[in-house]
Amino acid sequence: MDNGNELSSSLSFASSSYLSNGSSSQDVSAATSSESLSKLSTNLEKLLDDAEYNYSDAEIVVEGIPVGVHRCILAARSQFFHELFKKGNDCSVKEGRPTYLMTELVPCGGVGYEAFKVVLSYLYTGRLKPSPPEVSICVDDACAHDACRPAINYAVELMYASANFQMKELVLVVQRRLLNFVEKALVEDVIPILVAAFHCQLNQLLSQCIQRVARSDLDNVSLEKELPDKVSSEIKSLRIKLQPEANPSVEQVDPIHEKHIKRIHRALDSDDVELVKLLLKESYITLDDAYALHYATAYSDPKVVKDVLNLDLADLNHKNFRGHSVLHVGARRKEPSILVALLNKGACASETTSDGQTAVAICRRLTRPKDYNENTKQGQESNKDRICIDVLEREMRRNSMSENLAISSHVIPDDLHMRLDYLESRVAFAQMLFPGEARVAMQVANADSTSVYTGLIASKGSSGNLREVDLNETPSVQTKRLHLRLHTLIKTVEMGRRFFPHCSQVLDKFLADDMPDAFFLEEGTPDEQKIKKMRFMELKDEVQKAFSKDMAEKNLPGLSPSSSSSSSPKKVANCKVRRK
Known part of the structure; x- marks a missing residue:
């Protein structure tokens, strides 16, 4: 009997448990099903990746980029999209196709273009693509990229998308990844995971994040500014229950002292530097006592930071109880005007944190290759991430200020x-x-x-020439x-x-x-x-x-x-x- 007839005879022999080659009929059936599903996934992937197969009937705009989608596929794979498309009237129409904004589909938490493309691919094919390195690693060559901020942010974006689109299988996969980050990451980088867990109602992940933050040295001011009130209150209560020796690094502040500090911080929130000066005169608290420059650098408008710097009442290299200088805080914010203002006033770029990080290392660990290597033409806005890193690296290399500042006659x-x-x-x-x-x-x-x-x-x-003649202006005033x-x-x-x-x-x-x-x-x-x-x-x-x-x-x-x-x-x- 030839091989074809033998295989046909064996497959049709339902009472036999094994084929002539020793494989069970169930194994062959499973292999056939797996191969068919793989082909189906590959064919559906063409709808996303091959322009020749672009038959999309709707689009979702992510970071300003329209992404074509097929409503029948999304509706079949996600109850969220089924309900969304069934409404039919809550979207704009562009070229006859309904258009949706990602910011409206996922109001709590941002979802970037690369993350959405991976989620979309999962919806079409059932396979999870590898993380795109341009958005899931940092630009620090010394980093293992196992818990740096870009890796965390990318996973958080996947979580917001999968949770909002009601993709339970993907939520479980991403949650495992985020759980792995919680103990490895710096406590500041656990904050976005905690916020995502809170908004997506992931109780296991939320509980682990709260435990990690409660055991850390993250100050209460940061908790109040960066976390939902319910979560920050829970962390504070948990800290009270913990034994002092279990959390020795958290600074203990007496109520009166804390009250004066909060007043200064509220004045900074109101952009009222004059009130800050008044509060300093009326109390024994100094800017360094209140870590006011740290606070302004982290949360205030850049102009307020400059105004506080111009008071000349703060030590620029003063470290908070976590071992961070003002420049370290500025590096995390990544606002070029603030970094330049601090450096210009004398902040030390080579100063390290208690765990040995310089400001430029902090900045690099926060920056994605996509942002750092962004294609910027002359005459267009340069990327802030790259400006910050370049400025800090240049300060590290700079040997003589006079050489760079000289303007020859x-x-x-x-x-x-x-x-x-x-x-x-x-x-x-x-x-x-x-x-x-x-x-x-x-x-x-x-x-x-x-x-x-x-x-x-x-x-x-003619309207703005400052050298025009003003009859009311004397020559000395003009000069x-x-x-x-x-x-x-x-x-x-x-x-x-x-x-x-x-x-x-x-x-x-x-x-x-x-x-x-x-x-x-x-x-x-x-x-x-x-x-x-x-x-x-x-x-x-x-x-x-x-x-x-x-x-x-x-x-x-x-x-x-x-x-x-x-x-x-x-x-x-x-x-x-x-x-x-």
């Missing part, structure tokens, strides 16, 4: 108006080419708020006003040279051209315009080479080789550089 002309022209143009070009970095430098120099500095490009026009403006501009350039030297080198090359009228590309005869445009393209090429060289030194592959082309000739023509 041959760069700036001696004449007051000529100096103003040069500096105004320089900062205007910085705003055009490097808007994120320029804004940080201007904020630290108070160039974004001072009354004498109402806007660079606007000041070039004083222009000197004040000059001081602000110089400080802005100094901040740029110190914290963003690569950008400053690009600007140096950009402004070193010998043809001040070349930017007026539309003026002159056709031959003159042609010459000007050729020179402009040469200048752009020089800027791009400098920019690419600077970025290559930092090994940033995400930058586009055509990035400098984002500034058009007409746009550049709006700013003229005058030189002596």
